[in-house]
Amino acid sequence: MQIKGKAFKFGDSISTDHIAPGRLFHLRTNLPELAKHVLEDADPEFAQKVRPGDFVVAGKNFGLGSSREHAPTIIKIAGVGAVLAQSFARIFYRNAINVGLPVLICDTTQIDQDDELEVDVGKGEVKNLTKGITIAAKPLPDVMIKILNDGGLLEHFRKHGGFALDAY
Amino acid sequence: MTKTIAEKILSEHSGTDAYAGDIIVADIDAALVQDGTGPLAVQQLQKLGMEKAAKPERTVLFIDHAAPSPRKELSNAHKILRDFAARTGAILSDVNEGVCHQRMVEDYMNPGEVLIGADSHTCTAGALGAFATGMGSTDVAIGIASGKTWLRVPETFKVYVTGEFKKGVYPKDFILHFIGMIGADGATYKALEFCGPAIDALAMSDRFTLANMAVEAGAKAGLFASDETTRAYLEERGRGDKWRPISADEDASYEQIFKVDVSELEPTVSCPHTVDNTKTVGEVAGTKIDQVLVGTCTNGRIEDLRIVAKMLEGRTRNPNTRLLVCPASRDVYLKAIEEGLIAKLIAAGAAIINPGCAACVGVHAGILGDGEACLATQNRNFQGRMGNPEGFIYLGSPAVAAATAIEGAIADPRKYL
Numbered sequence: 127m128q129i130k131g132k133a134f135k136f137g138d139s140i141s142t143d144h145i146a147p148g149r150l151f152h153l154r155t156n157l158p159e160l161a162k163h164v165l166e167d168a169d170p171e172f173a174q175k176v177r178p179g180d181f182v183v184a185g186k187n188f189g190l191g192s193s194r195e196h197a198p199t200i201i202k203i204a205g206v207g208a209v210l211a212q213s214f215a216r217i218f219y220r221n222a223i224n225v226g227l228p229v230l231i232c233d234t235t236q237i238d239q240d241d242e243l244e245v246d247v248g249k250g251e252v253k254n255l256t257k258g259i260t261i262a263a264k265p266l267p268d269v270m271i272k273i274l275n276d277g278g279l280l281e282h283f284r285k286h287g288g289f290a291l292d293a294y
Numbered sequence: 295m296t297k298t299i300a301e302k303i304l305s306e307h308s309g310t311d312a313y314a315g316d317i318i319v320a321d322i323d324a325a326l327v328q329d330g331t332g333p334l335a336v337q338q339l340q341k342l343g344m345e346k347a348a349k350p351e352r353t354v355l356f357i358d359h360a361a362p363s364p365r366k367e368l369s370n371a372h373k374i375l376r377d378f379a380a381r382t383g384a385i386l387s388d389v390n391e392g393v394c395h396q397r398m399v400e401d402y403m404n405p406g407e408v409l410i411g412a413d414s415h416t417c418t419a420g421a422l423g424a425f426a427t428g429m430g431s432t433d434v435a436i437g438i439a440s441g442k443t444w445l446r447v448p449e450t451f452k453v454y455v456t457g458e459f460k461k462g463v464y465p466k467d468f469i470l471h472f473i474g475m476i477g478a479d480g481a482t483y484k485a486l487e488f489c490g491p492a493i494d495a496l497a498m499s500d501r502f503t504l505a506n507m508a509v510e511a512g513a514k515a516g517l518f519a520s521d522e523t524t525r526a527y528l529e530e531r532g533r534g535d536k537w538r539p540i541s542a543d544e545d546a547s548y549e550q551i552f553k554v555d556v557s558e559l560e561p562t563v564s565c566p567h568t569v570d571n572t573k574t575v576g577e578v579a580g581t582k583i584d585q586v587l588v589g590t591c592t593n594g595r596i597e598d599l600r601i602v603a604k605m606l607e608g609r610t611r612n613p614n615t616r617l618l619v620c621p622a623s624r625d626v627y628l629k630a631i632e633e634g635l636i637a638k639l640i641a642a643g644a645a646i647i648n649p650g651c652a653a654c655v656g657v658h659a660g661i662l663g664d665g666e667a668c669l670a671t672q673n674r675n676f677q678g679r680m681g682n683p684e685g686f687i688y689l690g691s692p693a694v695a696a697a698t699a700i701e702g703a704i705a706d707p708r709k710y711l
């Protein structure tokens with residue numbers, strides 16, 4: 127899976143409250159509307175500026191906090207190609223894969239705001255075209271690759287009629 | 295080979311000899327969703343054409359985050375849960391019954407069981423010696439319908455706690471201090487196993503507070519042995535027959551061992567906007583506070599209300615500080631009325647909010663104004679948490695909350711004890 131786009135840079139500890147805040151709780155059953163506010167409390171203009179294929183690039187512990195799957199879902203609906211961070215909170219990471227949003231762990235200090243990136247999710251390779259460097263991402267666990275390749279957990283379950291994680 | 299608590303429970307539930315790092319498919323005993331995550335779970339099951347519950351009597355749908363509903367979109371979301379409960383026989387825990395995690399330990403969870411919940415603080419039930427972990431709506435939806443989930447067996451950090459708490463210092467102070475020490479991502483993915491003489495001596499209510507906050511260090515579960523204290527709690531809740539002992543093997547293999555002596559611990563406060571930004575109460579005393587919240591799944595139990603009511607007896611809240619008190623469940627509320635605590639709290643100027651999440655997640659019942667600060671007994675203080683990104687949240691024990699309500703600024707509880 128190859129994706130090309132621009133980097134939107136965020137700091138450490140971006141929580142699910144930054145991504146999909148409680149004050150918009152009432153929009154959780156209206157995800158396209160909620161997506162218009164994605165990451166609003168970290169960058170109020172992000173939702174207007176992001177284009178399909180662009181990347182959310184962050185520091186440590188991205189997605190900490192709540193179990194709300196709405197957080198990775200609206201990042202995906204907003205068109206983001208992948209989230210790159212130095213580390214992810216556990217539930218966010220699992221949710222992102224479940225909803226088919228690629229998440230890669232890599233050294234994001236080598237990426238600045240607006241850098242052009244080309245990302246190969248399968249190979250775990252991030253090319254920073256602006257800086258002319260290639261950054262290696264930590265490979266996704268086999269289970270995660272399997273679920274992601276099936277198009278998320280729902281599709282995985284539908285396709286195999288249950289969990290089929292042994293095949294890998 | 296010897297096993298941690300997580301390895302034991304997950305071996306039993308997967309029919310395998312499981313160790314840290316193994317991928318297993320586990321039978322689950324119970325599942326929960328709440329009004330923020332449940333509607334999406336139901337919609338996912340509709341997409342799958344699997345609108346059912348494998349264990350309806352152990353599937354609990356909570357209307358607690360926005361209860362009673364402050365707006366029509368949420369009333370309609372609640373209807374999705376009501377309809378699902380009616381069609382599948384799953385249990386609906388309605389407005390006023392209480393916060394999901396308090397309700398799960400009161401009436402539904404037992405030692406040695408596996409719980410998955412679409413709420414990050416599902417780990418609270420780990421205090422009963424159950425493997426309980428938070429996941430997203432799709433994971434839990436599939437768990438509800440199939441009775442199974444997949445898990446990677448986590449490595450465990452042993453947290454060995456010794457010493458005695460000084461007067462005015464509580465297990466809440468310990469857990470805030472510990473998260474400050476290891477960081478908000480210090481235990482990402484791991485199970486935390488709390489043990490040692492200071493843990494053996496803890497009441498169940500305090501164990502719930504600690505297990506509840508395991509996720510604030512990034513942990514997948516916060517586990518306790520099931521002992522005589524656990525047995526007494528289950529007996530009191532009418533489930534004595536469900537008790538069984540659980541503990542880690544003597545020489546189980548831990549990824550890390552932390553030793554903490556609580557004897558010299560000070561009352562501790564987490565400052566905006568991360569839980570690991572901890573200070574002693576002395577370092578932040580005097581910080582002006584506009585609202586105090588006592589309640590939530592972390593510290594809204596009867597033991598917490600007793601501390602606050604006792605400290606406020608014969609005193610009143612500072613006129614510039616609102617005091618909100620929200621019992622964690624209907625049972626807690628009733629007990630607080632019987633004990634006369636509610637009358638004392640109201641006399642001291644508290645506003646009592648019906649059991650549920652209250653202002654914790656910023657949906658209703660106590661949203662902060664621009665630039666306002668709140669001292670809350672809850673578990674997290676992220677920017678925007680209480681409904682306004684321009685607000686500031688401090689976390690502390692119920693005793694720090696009471697002292698702060700009296701002074702209108704963060705205060706050391708020891709002068710009011």
Ligand code: SF4
Nearest residue numbers: 393590591651654655
């Ligand atoms: S009280 Fe707060 S932390 Fe607990 S379940 Fe409710 S919103 Fe979540």
